[in-house]
Amino acid sequence: MKSFLVLAFVIISIVFIQSCVDDPIDKKKDEITNSPFIPIIPEGFSSSDFFKNIPVDNPLTVKGVELGRMLFYDPILSKDGSISCNSCHHLNNSFSDNKKFSLGVNNTPGIINAMPLINLAWSSSFFWDGRATSLEQQAIEPILSVIEMHETSANVIEKLKNHADYPNKFKNAFGDGEITFERVTKALAQFQRTLISGNSRWDVLLNAIKSSETLDSAFLKAGLNQSEIAGFQLFKTEQAECFHCHDTHLGTSNLFEDNGLNENTDGTGHGAVTGNPNDDGKFKVPTLRNIRLTAPYMHDGRFKTLEEVVEFYSSDMKNSKNLNTFLQDDAQGSEGGLGLSPIQQKNLIAFLELFSDTTFVNNPAYKNPF
Amino acid sequence: MKKIFSIIFASSLFLSACKEDEPKPEVPSSDITFTINNIIQGESLTDLRKIYLGENGEKYSVSKFQYLISAISFKRLDGTILETNSISYIDAIKNPTNNIVVKNIPDGEYSEITFYFGVDLKRNKNGGLPNEDIYNNFDWPVTNGGGYHFCQLEGNFDDNGTSRPYNIHLGKNPNQAKFTYAETFSTNNVFNKFILDLNIDEFFKGPNKVVINKNLGAIMENDSLQNVFAQNIKDIFKISQLVE
Numbered sequence: 001m002k003s004f005l006v007l008a009f010v011i012i013s014i015v016f017i018q019s020c021v022d023d024p025i026d027k028k029k030d031e032i033t034n035s036p037f038i039p040i041i042p043e044g045f046s047s048s049d050f051f052k053n054i055p056v057d058n059p060l061t062v063k064g065v066e067l068g069r070m071l072f073y074d075p076i077l078s079k080d081g082s083i084s085c086n087s088c089h090h091l092n093n094s095f096s097d098n099k100k101f102s103l104g105v106n107n108t109p110g111i112i113n114a115m116p117l118i119n120l121a122w123s124s125s126f127f128w129d130g131r132a133t134s135l136e137q138q139a140i141e142p143i144l145s146v147i148e149m150h151e152t153s154a155n156v157i158e159k160l161k162n163h164a165d166y167p168n169k170f171k172n173a174f175g176d177g178e179i180t181f182e183r184v185t186k187a188l189a190q191f192q193r194t195l196i197s198g199n200s201r202w203d204v205l206l207n208a209i210k211s212s213e214t215l216d217s218a219f220l221k222a223g224l225n226q227s228e229i230a231g232f233q234l235f236k237t238e239q240a241e242c243f244h245c246h247d248t249h250l251g252t253s254n255l256f257e258d259n260g261l262n263e264n265t266d267g268t269g270h271g272a273v274t275g276n277p278n279d280d281g282k283f284k285v286p287t288l289r290n291i292r293l294t295a296p297y298m299h300d301g302r303f304k305t306l307e308e309v310v311e312f313y314s315s316d317m318k319n320s321k322n323l324n325t326f327l328q329d330d331a332q333g334s335e336g337g338l339g340l341s342p343i344q345q346k347n348l349i350a351f352l353e354l355f356s357d358t359t360f361v362n363n364p365a366y367k368n369p370f
Numbered sequence: 371m372k373k374i375f376s377i378i379f380a381s382s383l384f385l386s387a388c389k390e391d392e393p394k395p396e397v398p399s400s401d402i403t404f405t406i407n408n409i410i411q412g413e414s415l416t417d418l419r420k421i422y423l424g425e426n427g428e429k430y431s432v433s434k435f436q437y438l439i440s441a442i443s444f445k446r447l448d449g450t451i452l453e454t455n456s457i458s459y460i461d462a463i464k465n466p467t468n469n470i471v472v473k474n475i476p477d478g479e480y481s482e483i484t485f486y487f488g489v490d491l492k493r494n495k496n497g498g499l500p501n502e503d504i505y506n507n508f509d510w511p512v513t514n515g516g517g518y519h520f521c522q523l524e525g526n527f528d529d530n531g532t533s534r535p536y537n538i539h540l541g542k543n544p545n546q547a548k549f550t551y552a553e554t555f556s557t558n559n560v561f562n563k564f565i566l567d568l569n570i571d572e573f574f575k576g577p578n579k580v581v582i583n584k585n586l587g588a589i590m591e592n593d594s595l596q597n598v599f600a601q602n603i604k605d606i607f608k609i610s611q612l613v614e
């Protein structure tokens with residue numbers, strides 16, 4: 001009897017709570033009929049920032065995420081059925097590509113390195129130059145791009161309509177069987193929002209720092225060795241100047257910066273999107289999460305190894321017009337960079353291993369469903 | 371039976387919480403608006419291309435000015451203090467004029483307003499502010515005391531023909547500046563607006579004269595420069611009440 005009363009209380013309460021919330025899902029009742037997808041926000045991550053970026057007309061649903069996952073792995077979206085999103089975004093590489101430039105249909109080479117897809121729900125700008133402001137918007141381009149999937153939206157819709165399973169999948173996800181290109185991008189966006197990595201030693205360390213009296217006890221809790229501790233301390237100094245762009249659980253500020261790759265940056269990067277010369281040469285700061293798995297590095301994939309990246313920052317930065325102000329003195333200095341000693345470079349790379357999250361790349365929910 | 375009544379009662383609480391018209395507070399209250407103007411050499415900070423002249427005639431520009439304003443509090447006439455946990459992030463370049471609205475301040479007579487430029491001492495620690503990227507990106511390295519940046523003032527200066535950066539990033543207790551507006555005012559009307567004129571020149575001119583030079587490229591680990599600027603920012607705000 002007692003358990004019945006408790007259950008009754010819970011049910012009545014839920015009904016009343018739900019009835020008074022001005023729920024965007026409720027407004028879209030004709031479209032969204034399946035159950036909400038409840039993401040697991042890792043400890044230390046911002047829940048409010050996660051939900052803030054989800055469009056009102058595309059809430060996460062179980063069936064929507066399921067459909068998005070299928071579409072992500074299905075070559076049906078490409079012109080000749082040869083490639084899928086997964087062809088350039090491999091789970092084993094933290095959903096990036098180990099090629100400098102990925103290959104589109106007919107092995108057409110791309111012009112920019114494929115970014116990792118990880119914790120994108122916390123971002124509101126996409127592509128290296130930030131030309132998309134939502135995941136839904138981002139999902140359009142690779143399908144239509146002549147150097148990627150090279151397909152038309154009409155063909156995509158037609159192929160999906162004629163497929164044995166998709167009409168039903170769209171019905172389950174959106175409440176009716178209508179297949180639109182917008183719904184394709186919505187489903188892809190939903191799946192990508194569920195790609196959450198929050199189980200690295202970096203996370204353990206950050207959470208330990210919050211709960212520990214001293215840094216040393218946090219290091220102990222997170223199991224850092226001496227080299228990793230030295231790398232962490234260097235990461236946090238103005239000498240290495242990593243933390244302004246790569247701190248927090250996300251390992252990125254999600255902002256745009258010029259890190260001194262090229263001398264002449266006119267009309268490149270974020271500046272090509274905004275038209276503001278002050279944004280020339282600025283690219284989205286990539287996450288350090290699973291950095292060991294996301295080679296090659298930088299927007300043009302110029303560095304094959306982390307060692308090359310650290311060496312670049314240490315001695316080869318270019319003094320471009322919008323170079324991050326913390327890097328300018330170093331780029332202009334006699335050493336051409338941060339001037340890190342070999343042991344400092346080694347420690348920094350040891351520290352970067354903390355960002356590895358093997359549970360992310362082994363998560364069955366992210367694997368190919370076919 | 372008692373349990374059933376308890377359930378009905380508890381459920382009715384949820385039901386009453388659903389009403390669109392929220393119950394009015396017993397004490398009438400008002401929203402207080404603070405309008406911040408970021409001023410440099412007598413003008414609004416708007417033009418990133420503008421070249422300013424520093425204390426030693428050095429030419430400099432401003433490319434970034436972001437800061438936090440926290441703990442706006444109100445002192446009643448009886449001496450008691452109404453504390454708020456307010457925290458506001460200001461990007462002066464994106465928004466030359468910014469409004470901070472403190473909601474639901476009980477109407478009455480007040481003798482003082484106080485607030486911090488930066489983060490108040492109590493919350494200036496790792497994880498002290500809401501877990502949002504906008505504040506997390508303002509973290510001050512835990513290896514250097516922790517807490518948050520109070521401000522980031524960045525730009526370039528002309529170093530004998532070479533453009534060099536300056537990065538005035540301030541943080542660490544007790545370097546935040548507390549400001550007080552000590553004039554009696556009433557909030558029992560609908561026009562509760564205050565003006566905060568932030569004079570960027572104060573960073574460089576007083577009480578310590580600071581010449582922008584290559585020593586300002588990175589100052590987060592320089593406690594003596596942190597202290598110099600902590601003294602200089604004590605007068606960056608001029609506070610006034612906007613009269614209708």
